[in-house]
Amino acid sequence: MLEIQGLTKQYPGESEPALAGIDLTVRPGELVAVLGRSGAGKSTLIRCINRLVEPDAGKVRWNGRELTGVPPGLLRERRREIGMIFQHFHLLPRLTVKMNVLSGRFAAMPLWRPLFGAFAPEHRKAAGEALQRVGLAHLASRRVEELSGGQRQRVAIARVLMQQPELLLGDEPVSSLDPVTADRILGFIAELHREQGLTVVLNLHDVALARRYAPRIIGLSGGRIVYDGPPGELNDEALARIYPPDQD
Numbered sequence: 727m728l729e730i731q732g733l734t735k736q737y738p739g740e741s742e743p744a745l746a747g748i749d750l751t752v753r754p755g756e757l758v759a760v761l762g763r764s765g766a767g768k769s770t771l772i773r774c775i776n777r778l779v780e781p782d783a784g785k786v787r788w789n790g791r792e793l794t795g796v797p798p799g800l801l802r803e804r805r806r807e808i809g810m811i812f813q814h815f816h817l818l819p820r821l822t823v824k825m826n827v828l829s830g831r832f833a834a835m836p837l838w839r840p841l842f843g844a845f846a847p848e849h850r851k852a853a854g855e856a857l858q859r860v861g862l863a864h865l866a867s868r869r870v871e872e873l874s875g876g877q878r879q880r881v882a883i884a885r886v887l888m889q890q891p892e893l894l895l896g897d898e899p900v901s902s903l904d905p906v907t908a909d910r911i912l913g914f915i916a917e918l919h920r921e922q923g924l925t926v927v928l929n930l931h932d933v934a935l936a937r938r939y940a941p942r943i944i945g946l947s948g949g950r951i952v953y954d955g956p957p958g959e960l961n962d963e964a965l966a967r968i969y970p971p972d973q974d
């Protein structure tokens with residue numbers, strides 16, 4: 727279970743907080759989409775969960791263990807159950823697909839091993855299986871820079887699978903993909919969520935995609951939750967709260 731209490735973040739030099747006290751509980755096995763206008767605080771929320779962005783105040787707990795306020799060593803250990811995918815994939819483009827996927831195990835092994843390519847046979851086997859799972863086994867030896875955006879995101883998902891996460895965070899994971907590919911990638915994430923009981927929290931720009939794949943939608947505006955419910959209740963009034971018109 728993901729428990730967020732009073733999460734607050736104001737970036738230096740900004741007049742308004744990016745997060746103005748978020749309280750949110752995500753139950754195990756839920757798939758949640760976070761919607762909101764540009765600047766609503768979606769990325770900040772996702773990134774504060776695993777402290778890629780350091781919140782100013784509030785608590786984040788994953789499976790009963792605190793992520794906020796713990797020292798870096800302990801944070802690294804607790805983050806192992808939390809995978810993350812990004813809009814721009816965060817892969818190593820000059821390395822092969824397989825090396826990128828294997829790098830998903832970096833967190834759990836001594837630093838010298840990946841440096842010397844000394845991956846254990848079971849990790850190589852797991853990488854092969856993860857690539858199979860995302861349908862890219864045939865591209866294992868290709869360099870990532872030779873792949874399309876959709877293929878790159880599938881590599882990033884395979885890398886995250888190596889980590890065997892229980893929670894998957896996605897910071898606009900389909901925003902740089904064309905609509906058809908975005909739909910496929912989200913369908914794929916939803917499948918993993920169903921098959922493996924993965925808890926998923928993604929921020930999305932596309933209301934239709936959120937409606938299609940997320941049984942629970944969180945709407946953010948001005949760093950506050952202004953909607954929390956199923957897609958079926960996301961009516962015009964709720965949408966107007968999530969996407970308020972400009973004041974000028």
Ligand SMILES: Nc1ncnc2c1ncn2[C@@H]1O[C@H](COP(=O)(O)OP(=O)(O)OP(=O)(O)O)[C@@H](O)[C@H]1O
Pocket residue numbers: 737738740743744762763764765766767768769770771
């Ligand atoms: N590194 C930063 N430094 C200063 N201000 C920031 C920084 N990152 C975000 N902000 C500000 O915090 C607020 C929330 O930004 P955030 O990126 O979380 O919103 P978002 O909903 O993810 O937007 P988008 O959909 O455009 O990515 C915005 O006002 C933004 O300008």
